[in-house]
Amino acid sequence: MRTFPARVDPHFDIEEYDPEADLMALNMGPQHPSTHGVFRIKLFLDGETIVKAVGYPGYLHRGVEKLCEKLTYVQITPIFDKHDYVAPMTNEQAVNMAFEKLLGLEVPMRARVLRTILAELQRIASHLLWLGTFTLDIGGTIGGGASLMMYTFREREMILDLFEMLTGCRFHYNTHSPGGNRHDIPEGWETAVKAVLDAIEPRLDEYDALCDNDIFLVRTKDIGVLPPDLALELGQTGPVLRGSGIDHDLRRDAPYHAYDLVNVKVAVDDGCDCLARYRVRVAEMRESLRLVRELLTMIPGGPIIGSKPIKSLVQFKAAKGQVYVGIETPRGELGTYLIGGGDQRGAAPYRLKIRPPSLHAVAAVEYLLPGHMLSDVVTVLGSLDPIMGEVDR
Amino acid sequence: MSIYEQLRERFDLPEEPPEGEPVVIPVDQHVAFATALKEAGFTLYVTVCAAHFPSVQPKAKKGEEPPPMTTEAWEVATVLRSVGTGSETFAWRVRVERPVVPTLYSLFAGADWQEREQYDLVGVVFENHPDMRRLMMPEDWDGHPLRKDYAIDTRVAPWR
Amino acid sequence: MAVDEGPRNYEHPAYDYLEQMPGLSLAMTTVDKVLEWSATNSLWIFPMATSCCAIEFITAAASRVDIDQIGSVVRPTPRHCDVMIVAGTITVKMAPRVKKLWEQMPEPKWCIAMGSCAISGDFYRDIYSVVPGIDTVVPVDVYIPGCPPNPDQVLLGLQRLQDKIRSQRDGVSTEPETRPETAKMILPANKRVGDPDRDPLLTDAQHDASRNLGVGTNTDRAKDARPIGAITEDEAANVRGTVDDK
Ligand code: SF4
Numbered sequence: 001m002r003t004f005p006a007r008v009d010p011h012f013d014i015e016e017y018d019p020e021a022d023l024m025a026l027n028m029g030p031q032h033p034s035t036h037g038v039f040r041i042k043l044f045l046d047g048e049t050i051v052k053a054v055g056y057p058g059y060l061h062r063g064v065e066k067l068c069e070k071l072t073y074v075q076i077t078p079i080f081d082k083h084d085y086v087a088p089m090t091n092e093q094a095v096n097m098a099f100e101k102l103l104g105l106e107v108p109m110r111a112r113v114l115r116t117i118l119a120e121l122q123r124i125a126s127h128l129l130w131l132g133t134f135t136l137d138i139g140g141t142i143g144g145g146a147s148l149m150m151y152t153f154r155e156r157e158m159i160l161d162l163f164e165m166l167t168g169c170r171f172h173y174n175t176h177s178p179g180g181n182r183h184d185i186p187e188g189w190e191t192a193v194k195a196v197l198d199a200i201e202p203r204l205d206e207y208d209a210l211c212d213n214d215i216f217l218v219r220t221k222d223i224g225v226l227p228p229d230l231a232l233e234l235g236q237t238g239p240v241l242r243g244s245g246i247d248h249d250l251r252r253d254a255p256y257h258a259y260d261l262v263n264v265k266v267a268v269d270d271g272c273d274c275l276a277r278y279r280v281r282v283a284e285m286r287e288s289l290r291l292v293r294e295l296l297t298m299i300p301g302g303p304i305i306g307s308k309p310i311k312s313l314v315q316f317k318a319a320k321g322q323v324y325v326g327i328e329t330p331r332g333e334l335g336t337y338l339i340g341g342g343d344q345r346g347a348a349p350y351r352l353k354i355r356p357p358s359l360h361a362v363a364a365v366e367y368l369l370p371g372h373m374l375s376d377v378v379t380v381l382g383s384l385d386p387i388m389g390e391v392d393r
Numbered sequence: 394m395s396i397y398e399q400l401r402e403r404f405d406l407p408e409e410p411p412e413g414e415p416v417v418i419p420v421d422q423h424v425a426f427a428t429a430l431k432e433a434g435f436t437l438y439v440t441v442c443a444a445h446f447p448s449v450q451p452k453a454k455k456g457e458e459p460p461p462m463t464t465e466a467w468e469v470a471t472v473l474r475s476v477g478t479g480s481e482t483f484a485w486r487v488r489v490e491r492p493v494v495p496t497l498y499s500l501f502a503g504a505d506w507q508e509r510e511q512y513d514l515v516g517v518v519f520e521n522h523p524d525m526r527r528l529m530m531p532e533d534w535d536g537h538p539l540r541k542d543y544a545i546d547t548r549v550a551p552w553r
Numbered sequence: 554m555a556v557d558e559g560p561r562n563y564e565h566p567a568y569d570y571l572e573q574m575p576g577l578s579l580a581m582t583t584v585d586k587v588l589e590w591s592a593t594n595s596l597w598i599f600p601m602a603t604s605c606c607a608i609e610f611i612t613a614a615a616s617r618v619d620i621d622q623i624g625s626v627v628r629p630t631p632r633h634c635d636v637m638i639v640a641g642t643i644t645v646k647m648a649p650r651v652k653k654l655w656e657q658m659p660e661p662k663w664c665i666a667m668g669s670c671a672i673s674g675d676f677y678r679d680i681y682s683v684v685p686g687i688d689t690v691v692p693v694d695v696y697i698p699g700c701p702p703n704p705d706q707v708l709l710g711l712q713r714l715q716d717k718i719r720s721q722r723d724g725v726s727t728e729p730e731t732r733p734e735t736a737k738m739i740l741p742a743n744k745r746v747g748d749p750d751r752d753p754l755l756t757d758a759q760h761d762a763s764r765n766l767g768v769g770t771n772t773d774r775a776k777d778a779r780p781i782g783a784i785t786e787d788e789a790a791n792v793r794g795t796v797d798d799k
Contacts, residue, residue, distance in 0.1 A: 010505075011523040030647065031601065031654060032629075038603050038647060057506075058529035059647045060603055063680035065514070066538055079676070085605030129608070132615075153615035171609065171701055232476065235438035235503030246476060248437070253480035321413035324472050324484050326439065337442040337470060337484075351539075353442035355472075360438075363506040389604045392529060530682065531646050538681045 004227040004272075010366035014044050014052050021046045028377065030059040036133065036381070037388030039362060045374060053369040053377075055362060060392040068352040073099050073178060076352075081172040083354070084390040086129055089122040089163070090329035092176040095352075097256065098325040098336035099178040109258070110302045111180040116257040117295050118163075118175075119329075120288040121193070124200065125159040126330035127281045128152040130385045131207060134278070137382040138219050148207070155203060158196045165189055180305030190296050197289050204285055210278070220274040224368045224380035227272060234367070235360040238332025239284065240384055243277035245270030250328035262294055274383035281385075324355075331385055332357030354393055358386040396433055396483060403429060415470055415484035423487050424495050427471065431500055435473035435483055438501035441508060442470045443494075443515040445540045467492045467517050496522040514539040589722040592635070592661070593715040594624040599634035599658065601651055603641030606668035606701040610640040613704035620708055623715070631657040636714065637691070638707075642670040642677060643684045655691045663694045663718070665710055668701050675700060 017023065029040035038059035044052040064083055068076050080095045081088040093115055100107060107115075132149035139146070160170050167173040167183050175183050210216050226236070231244040241248055249266040251259045267283035269276040326335035335355030341348055361384040368380050397410050404422055411417075418426055446466045453459035470486040487494060496519035497504045508519040509528040516537030519525060527534060536543055598620075602610055613620050614627050628634050631654045643651055655664070666687050669675040674685035687693060694717060697710040 030650060037607070058527075058531075059644060059650075060642060061529040061644055061646065061682050062604075062642050062677045063538060063682050066543075067677065067680055082605055085608055133611075150616040153612060153617070157612070157617050170703065171605070230502070232436045233438065233502045235501065235507075237437070248476045248480065250480065253478050322415060322470065322484075322486075323413070324415075324440070324470075324482055326474070326482065333439065333474075335440055335472070337440055337472065339442075339444055351442070351444040353440065355440035359506060359510075360503050363503065367502075543681070 002270075004225060005371070007227075007230060008367055008370045010052075010054075012052065017044075017046075017051060021051075023051070026374070030056075036386055039381075039386065039388055039391070041365065041369075041377065041381075043369070043374070043377070048374050050369045050372055050374065050377070053366050055365055057359070057362065057388070057391045060388050062389075062393060064393045065352055065354065069348055069350070072348055076349075077176060078172060078174045081174060082389065083393050084329065084331065084334070084356075084358070084387050085171070086387050087122050087126040087330045088172055089118045089175075090327065090334065092173065093119060093257070094325065094327050094329065094334045095336050096176045096178050097327060098323055098338045101323045101325050102321060102338055102340050103178060105179040105306055107180055108303050108306060109300045111304050112258045113261075113295055113299050114181055114185065114304070115176070116259060116262075117193075117292055117299075118166075119257065119327075120292045120295070121159050121162060123288045123330045124285050125156050127285050128156045128159075130281060130330075131278075132156075134382040134385075135210070135216075137378040138216065148210075151203070151206075155200050158199060162189070162193055162196060165192060177305070180303070182305070184304045185299070190299070193292065193296060197292060201286075201289055204282065204289075207282060211275075217275065219376075219379055220278060220383070221271075223274045223372065223376050224383060225272050226364060226368060228270075230367060231272075231364075234364050236332065236364065237357050237360070238328065238330070239277055239280045240332065240361050240364070242266065242268045243280045243383075244272045245276075250326065250333060256327055258295065258298075261298065262291055264291065274379050277383045277385075326355065329357065331361070331387065331390070334390075354390075356390040356393065358384075358388075358390040362386040362391055396430075396435075399433060400426070400429060415486050417486050417488055420487045420489050420494060424497065424500070426485060427473070427497050427500055430473050430483055434475045437474040437476050438497075438503040438507075439472040439474045439482060441472075441497075441504065441511055443492075443511040443517040444468045444470075445515055447541045464490055466490050467494075467515070469494045469511070469517055471497065492517040493520055494518075495520045498522050513537070516540060585722065589719060592722070593718050596623075596625045596636050596663075596711060596714065597634040598625050598627045599631050599637045599654070600627055600629065601637050601639045601641075601654065603639075603643065603647065604670070606640035606670065609701040609704055610638060610667060610707060613707040618704040618708055620711060623708070623711060625711055631655075632659065634658055635661065636663045636665060636711075638665045638667055639671040639687045639691075639693075640667040640701075642675070643687050643690065644682045645684060646682070648684045648690050651687070652690050663714055664691050665695045665697060665714060666693045667697045667707065667710065668699060670700075672696050672698065 014023070024045045026043045026045055027040065028043060030038040040056040040059065042054040042056065043050050062083075064079060067079060071079065076095060077092050080091045084091050099105070129152065132152035135148040136146055139148075163173060164170050165186055166189060167175045175181055226240070226244050228244045228246050231241050231246060236244070237248075245268060247266060247268045249264065250256070252264040252266055265287055267280045267287060269279045269283075271279070320340045322337070322339045324335055324337045326333040333355065334357055337351075337353040337355065338349055339351040341350040362381075364384060365381060369377060372380065397406070397416075400406060401408075404418060404426060406416055406418070444467070446463070446468065448462050448465045450462055451460045466488055467490075468486050468488050470484055472482050472484040474480060474482045492515075494517055496508055498508065498519070498521070505522075505524070506528060508522055509524070509526060511517055512519060512522075512525055513527040513529050514537060526532065530538070600607065600610055612618065620627075625636075631637070635658075637655060637658060639651070655662075664687075666672050670677065670683075671687045674683050677683040678685045684690060695710050695714045697706050699706060702710075
């Protein structure tokens with residue numbers, strides 16, 4: 001049984017710290033290249049060791065939840081593209097599944113399989129971007145970290161090209177809608193997907209070679225150790241939770257889309273440190289490649305959007321009730337808590353709360369950083385893979 | 394025995410779970426309810442969602458006296474999840490007329506930032522939370538933007 | 554091996570200055586031209602990268618588009634850089650920081666607004682926490698439209714900035730246009746809260762809608778429901794003033 005160091009109290013009073021110590025308060029961010037956006041951490045240092053860390057999010061708070069209260073359900077999808085801008089596909093799916101549950105809409109099988117494929121492709125693209133920026137954080141632009149980023153962006157562009165073929169957009173797709181998808185699979189798309197998968201697969205082996213690099217190991221092994229019980233209590237999900245040795249993945253445990261047709265193998269690593277999170281993500285990329293291959297063979301015919309396209313808003317106006325739907329995005333469980341407006345509100349939701357996996361991930365820095373050196377901040381923050389658009393919304 | 398039936402033995406819940414929305418429990422049972430769920434295996438903290446219900450004039454039926462104004466209220470919904478194969482969520486709400494709800498921080502450390510966010514945006518105070526500061530807006534911000542009486546069309550002052 | 558001194562089959566601006574002399578080539582030019590050449594071809598970029606546009610900006614700096622080809626390097630510190638690219642939404646919490654970082658950049662400096670959020674606030678324009686356009690905080694030289702702009706548009710934007718710097722050095726004025734029609738177009742068609750010209754009925758109607766009453770109006774609440782954070786009348790006059798002055 002592995003023992004973990006005692007849990008730190010993030011709210012302890014820094015005034016009570018050893019008065020003899022040479023304390024220094026250091027502000028990191030909000031404009032710092034390795035905070036992955038605009039995140040601010042206030043660090044209290046004793047020498048070069050961190051004794052307390054306080055996180056300050058909110059520098060990108062765009063008021064999405066308020067904005068959703070004035071838009072109709074159909075208008076909300078493009079807004080949702082924008083808050084986790086590294087994985088817009090899965091964001092759209094999260095919110096549209098909540099609408100479908102509220103309204104009781106059926107999604108045709110073809111759209112379900114297509115959504116699964118898109119989600120898995122998006123997972124690969126998102127993890128590739130993470131890998132590039134993570135090594136950039138560790139290595140620095142001058143130190144050679146940028147070279148891996150150039151490679152991962154090469155592969156990411158291939159996947160974005162696939163999405164562009166399907167939807168016409170590189171980035172903010174707006175391709176899901178309540179009850180199905182807007183864009184049907186164009187001719188030749190499956191062949192293009194297969195070609196991209198074949199191109200990416202051998203390159204993943206090259207990325208595995210990072211584990212042979214001593215510098216990489218020294219910088220990630222036993223850094224940012226997150227014990228399993230703390231991970232659960234903090235509400236971690238996705239690769240962060242699985243990197244702490246907990247076997248939990250909504251794709252397998254509470255299947256949605258077409259995940260019940262395939263057999264998802266969940267990558268778990270009980271290292272609990274930054275290296276474990278890296279391993280989990282690389283293994284997930286392989287698994288996603290396999291899943292896409294398998295799903296491509298089982299795309300059924302038929303319509304892509306429900307038989308009753310939403311022509312009038314009457315259907316929405318009647319929608320009442322409160323639902324919660326969570327799906328597994330590349331970063332973890334992205335949930336939508338939705339309070340339907342009923343007839344009082346017209347066609348807009350009364351209240352829409354997003355449950356962002358990244359918010360929980362960055363909240364963990366207050367527990368992970370104390371005891372580490374200053375240079376480990378970027379490693380720990382990078383390994384949690386926060387997207388500030390999603391943290392702040 | 395389903396989790397709802399287990400809970401019904403200890404708390405006075407309606408016979409059947411309500412259709413399409415989470416069950417409402419009294420606010421003084423909130424923490425005990427969460428504790429019971431955590432013991433029953435719902436160990437993953439998912440989310441908390443506070444909503445503001447202003448006092449409104451309900452629609453009058455034709456030719457009748459308009460009904461009285463509703464009272465202002467806040468609803469706080471909490472969602473927990475069980476981990477592993479067959480994972481499911483459980484959600485419940487509390488409805489209060491004063492925006493004060495006990496915190497779940499001592500049970501779930503993940504509630505820390507989520508509850509601060511709800512305080513910031515909706516103005517529900519979580520009692521006994523160790524650090525009830527604003528999370529998203531600047532510290533000196535006025536008002537709670539997600540309240541229904543906070544207008545949507547509010548452009549900020551120019552900065553130049 | 555002797556250098557091939559024959560006529561070159563490609564053109565580069567740098568070769569304009571080469572004078573052929575027996576035995577060596579000599580560059581003769583003016584200080585101005587050197588300054589212009591160096592300023593336009595080594596634009597170091599300070600990425601004020603906040604949200605989605607930042608990802609497209611990184612893509613522009615990565616393998617496929619590669620802005621290094623025009624001599625631009627991304628340096629994440631303001632003190633090294635010439636151009637600030639604002640890529641993403643700027644919120645009220647972030648705006649003072651943007652201004653501070655802008656002031657830390659040494660002259661000469663330029664600013665590029667990338668994406669509709671930086672230009673005008675995009676659809677978050679009317680939201681309580683978003684700055685409606687970065688040009689209300691710092692002066693902007695080049696706007697790159699799009700949500701998000703394609704990475705190659707970033708390259709194009711930088712080239713437009715190069716053109717602008719060249720013409721500035723050549724003495725061509727690059728002041729913003731002052732035609733009153735343009736200024737009128739900049740103002741929102743629908744008058745904003747706090748603007749003295751705004752129809753009060755519109756404000757009331759919007760407050761009602763936003764407070765989700767829909768049926769019946771609770772006038773008491775409407776009275777205290779002043780939009781917090783909306784611009785005051787003085788400030789509104791100021792905004793209109795600056796636009797008209799231009
Ligand atoms: S312009 Fe569009 S892509 Fe760019 S930051 Fe704004 S929402 Fe994101």
